[in-house]
Amino acid sequence: MKKIGFLLLVLVLIIQPVAAQVQQEDFKPEDMTTFTIQVPHGVEGNGLAVRNSTLSAYIFFESYYDGNMNVTVELDLPKGFVLHEPSANSFTLQTEYDDWYRLVDFYIPADTPFGVYNITAKAVVDVEGTKHTIVRTTQLKVASKEEVANAVSVSQLIVPSDEDGYGDPSHPSNTLVVQETSPALKKLLQVTDLKIEKKELTSTYMGIELTNTGNSTIHVIVTYDILDIKTGEPVKAFKPDIMGMKADTLCYATVTLSPGSSSLISLPIYISPDAMGGDYLLKVKVKLTGTDWIAVTKDQKITSISRRWGPIITTFAASLLGITALGFFFSRPRKIMDRFKTRNLVLIALFGTVSFAAISLPMTILWDLSHAIFGPFSFLFTGLFNEILLYMLIASLVVLIPKPGVISLFMMVRFLLGGFITGSFTPITFITLSINAIILEFLLYVAGVTGKNPAPDNRLKMGIICGFSDVISGYVSFSVWMVLYRLFYSNWYIAVNLLIDGFLYTFIGTWFGISLGNRLKKVVE
Amino acid sequence: MIGARSIAEPTIKDTVIHRMDPRAKILILISTVFVAVSLDNQKTMFLLFLIILSGFVIAKMPAIKIKTLVILLVLLIWGTIYSQALFYSQLPRTVIFTIIRPDFPVLGWLTGGGLFVYEEGLHHGAVQGLRSASILSLGLLMCWTTDSRDMLNGLVGLKVPYSVAFMVITAVRFLPIIITEVATVITVQRLRGFNPKKFGSGIIKTLLNILTPTLANCVRRTGTLAVSIQSRAFRANPDRTSLKKLEFSNIDKVMITVFVFAAISIVVIKLLYNMYTSGIYYTSSLRPVYAIAGGYL
Numbered sequence: 001m002k003k004i005g006f007l008l009l010v011l012v013l014i015i016q017p018v019a020a021q022v023q024q025e026d027f028k029p030e031d032m033t034t035f036t037i038q039v040p041h042g043v044e045g046n047g048l049a050v051r052n053s054t055l056s057a058y059i060f061f062e063s064y065y066d067g068n069m070n071v072t073v074e075l076d077l078p079k080g081f082v083l084h085e086p087s088a089n090s091f092t093l094q095t096e097y098d099d100w101y102r103l104v105d106f107y108i109p110a111d112t113p114f115g116v117y118n119i120t121a122k123a124v125v126d127v128e129g130t131k132h133t134i135v136r137t138t139q140l141k142v143a144s145k146e147e148v149a150n151a152v153s154v155s156q157l158i159v160p161s162d163e164d165g166y167g168d169p170s171h172p173s174n175t176l177v178v179q180e181t182s183p184a185l186k187k188l189l190q191v192t193d194l195k196i197e198k199k200e201l202t203s204t205y206m207g208i209e210l211t212n213t214g215n216s217t218i219h220v221i222v223t224y225d226i227l228d229i230k231t232g233e234p235v236k237a238f239k240p241d242i243m244g245m246k247a248d249t250l251c252y253a254t255v256t257l258s259p260g261s262s263s264l265i266s267l268p269i270y271i272s273p274d275a276m277g278g279d280y281l282l283k284v285k286v287k288l289t290g291t292d293w294i295a296v297t298k299d300q301k302i303t304s305i306s307r308r309w310g311p312i313i314t315t316f317a318a319s320l321l322g323i324t325a326l327g328f329f330f331s332r333p334r335k336i337m338d339r340f341k342t343r344n345l346v347l348i349a350l351f352g353t354v355s356f357a358a359i360s361l362p363m364t365i366l367w368d369l370s371h372a373i374f375g376p377f378s379f380l381f382t383g384l385f386n387e388i389l390l391y392m393l394i395a396s397l398v399v400l401i402p403k404p405g406v407i408s409l410f411m412m413v414r415f416l417l418g419g420f421i422t423g424s425f426t427p428i429t430f431i432t433l434s435i436n437a438i439i440l441e442f443l444l445y446v447a448g449v450t451g452k453n454p455a456p457d458n459r460l461k462m463g464i465i466c467g468f469s470d471v472i473s474g475y476v477s478f479s480v481w482m483v484l485y486r487l488f489y490s491n492w493y494i495a496v497n498l499l500i501d502g503f504l505y506t507f508i509g510t511w512f513g514i515s516l517g518n519r520l521k522k523v524v525e
Numbered sequence: 526m527i528g529a530r531s532i533a534e535p536t537i538k539d540t541v542i543h544r545m546d547p548r549a550k551i552l553i554l555i556s557t558v559f560v561a562v563s564l565d566n567q568k569t570m571f572l573l574f575l576i577i578l579s580g581f582v583i584a585k586m587p588a589i590k591i592k593t594l595v596i597l598l599v600l601l602i603w604g605t606i607y608s609q610a611l612f613y614s615q616l617p618r619t620v621i622f623t624i625i626r627p628d629f630p631v632l633g634w635l636t637g638g639g640l641f642v643y644e645e646g647l648h649h650g651a652v653q654g655l656r657s658a659s660i661l662s663l664g665l666l667m668c669w670t671t672d673s674r675d676m677l678n679g680l681v682g683l684k685v686p687y688s689v690a691f692m693v694i695t696a697v698r699f700l701p702i703i704i705t706e707v708a709t710v711i712t713v714q715r716l717r718g719f720n721p722k723k724f725g726s727g728i729i730k731t732l733l734n735i736l737t738p739t740l741a742n743c744v745r746r747t748g749t750l751a752v753s754i755q756s757r758a759f760r761a762n763p764d765r766t767s768l769k770k771l772e773f774s775n776i777d778k779v780m781i782t783v784f785v786f787a788a789i790s791i792v793v794i795k796l797l798y799n800m801y802t803s804g805i806y807y808t809s810s811l812r813p814v815y816a817i818a819g820g821y822l
Contacts, residue, residue, distance in 0.1 A: 170807035172819070177803060230617040278616035306615070307803055333686035342759055343751035345688060349695035350703075350743040356696065357703045358736065368597065371604030376611055376640070389732055396740065409692065416693045420676050421700070423664020425554055426657075427562060484562045486653050487605070488612040488646075492637050516737060523744045 048216040053291035062099035151214025154298035158207030165207030165266035212257035237275035277306030311479035322434030352413030387505035395513025402454030436473035467503040547679025549777040556788035606650035613646025
């Protein structure tokens with residue numbers, strides 16, 4: 001029995017290590033785990049850094065083993081590098097495909113000698129009490145700033161581009177279009193796939209081609225600024241807040257440049273409607289990961305074209321309306337003119353002459369003189385002629401001849417007379433006068449001032465109609481100046497001008513004009 | 526007033542421009558207006574302005590009209606420069622003078638952050654002033670080299686209804702009379718103690734006191750004139766004959782063709798270019814057209 005017991009003990013002692021050896025052979029660390037290290041994060045292979053920078057090493061461990069494993073990962077940095085946290089991390093992976101990762105920040109001091117450094121990560125895997133060691137090593141080159149700056153370059157800037165950064169020939173190069181909301185812009189907003197609350201925000205893209213001519217993989221962050229070309233200050237209208245975030249949060253890209261490679265990336269450009277037209281400086285900045293140091297900048301002059309669709313549409317609609325009205329008149333001139341007696345035609349012509357002699361002729365000089373002297377406040381003076389006196393004539397003429405068409409004929413005589421004598425055959429005169437005539441004719445007819453049973457004696461009604469009509473024609477006039485003559489006017493100036501010159505002065509002129517018309521009626525009688 | 530009359534009336538001479546058919550002048554004027562409105566290139570715009578000014582030399586305009594033109598152009602261009610210096614809304618812009626500070630009570634708020642004179646606005650105003658100056662100069666050249674009767678014949682020749690032409694003729698014929706009448710009324714007002722040159726209330730009182738008697742006289746004349754015209758069979762027949770029959774010369778035809786073709790071409794090219802820059806329409810086959818528009822127009 002003793003022999004049997006002894007033999008069993010020997011067998012157990014022999015079998016136990018063999019069994020352990022069998023189990024050990026089942027777990028193969030290289031096949032059943034993935035263990036990687038990237039320094040800096042994103043760079044697989046030899047990384048590049050400059051002194052006085054903070055980098056993140058990315059450590060990743062994944063298990064393909066169907067069971068528990070305890071792992072201890074330790075990062076071994078070269079001498080002089082400063083870790084921001086403990087170098088060792090322990091964790092347990094319990095199932096197949098369970099993983100662990102960490103970004104480990106470290107600092108490269110300013111006095112670190114240039115050169116290539118080995119960074120090692122060691123993982124000790126404990127499976128069923130058996131420990132396995134896996135080691136990964138990567139290299140990090142600490143280079144001088146000059147070396148990095150010489151290796152990286154922005155070889156091309158494409159503004160605007162498509163989503164992929166390629167040039168878009170359907171738009172002029174180096175040009176951004178600032179527009180009010182239009183269907184094309186709404187489409188652009190959809191492309192960005194951002195639910196931007198400010199619907200009027202425009203967006204487009206710029207393409208940036210980066211080249212790495214060095215021997216190391218370089219990880220960079222690319223961003224940009226749009227600057228005032230004179231002061232060099234960033235223009236906020238081109239980097240507005242989006243969904244409560246600063247545009248910088250969205251307008252950057254991280255790129256890994258392999259040695260001897262080029263990469264084309266795209267960055268979005270957001271344009272707020274407050275952006276002004278003009279010339280700007282686009283400054284693209286390339287930072288090396290881990291430092292605020294800007295390795296490369298590329299400047300390019302860009303032009304912003306400001307398109308305001310409101311005045312454009314107003315001018316287009318007003319021109320169309322004026323030409324249509326003219327076409328209507330030319331299609332049936334006899335029928336229209338026969339509605340007026342010869343006496344009416346003569347009276348309208350004479351009123352036209354008076355308006356020319358008392359308003360147009362003096363204003364030929366006074367208008368420009370007043371603008372030259374008073375500048376933006378000249379309308380307070382010129383309005384005496386252009387609004388009060390003019391509407392006195394118009395209102396008194398309507399009192400004398402309360403027929404539809406009388407104002408159109410009066411305006412036509414004014415336009416032709418002005419053209420013949422002072423050469424003012426201008427598109428602005430045509431559009432403004434025709435719109436003024438059309439609106440006045442329509443409103444006076446609808447309000448019953450002219451027509452079958454005319455009632456031109458109500459001063460308040462006529463004053464409001466004429467004032468309203470002049471506000472509209474005044475706005476059209478501003479739009480035409482802005483669109484056809486490329487002139488600028490502030491919103492406050494337009495508003496004040498329309499309110500005082502357009503409505504108030506016109507109302508006063510109409511009020512007095514009705515009294516004048518009634519007095520002239522007595523002369524006729 | 527008499528000075529104003531002599532400035533407003535045409536100077537009739539025998540030059541190439543004077544001999545042109547009024548219809549040709551009107552068509553050239555309309556074409557040039559379209560060209561002036563379409564142009565953005567400063568050099569081309571200045572060239573157009575110089576071409577128009579050379580017309581005054583060819584037409585041998587008298588000194589008083591040249592002086593008037595210069596005064597009008599200076600005021601017009603300065604007015605545009607001044608307004609654009611204040612309202613310029615592009616970048617870069619440099620403040621060279623502050624009229625209203627942003628923190629100025631009420632006005633600072635009303636003007637949306639103050640009122641400044643911008644250096645770049647002065648330049649922009651000067652360039653844009655050329656546009657208005659070109660149109661004004663050509664208009665004056667046309668009306669100073671064409672008798673009003675010829676101009677009206679030209680309008681009738683361009684199918685403007687005779688009744689309208691008649692109204693304009695009546696207005697033109699009465700213009701000297703009414704100007705004289707206004708001058709008389711001003712004299713009377715002065716004798717009554719008004720000072721028409723007094724700024725403010727003086728101007729308003731003078732205007733109101735001129736208007737009523739002048740219009741009363743107009744209304745009185747109307748009846749007499751209407752009877753006189755009707756007694757001469759005005760509007761009795763639909764067709765009218767004219768003493769002077771207008772005929773295009775070969776030069777007129779060439780000029781009209783050149784100007785109308787140039788205007789249509791420039792407007793179409795600029796329209797296509799603007800559609801391209803606005804992202805409305807683009808085709809690669811039009812790239813030479815875009816290049817011409819961007820570089821020269």
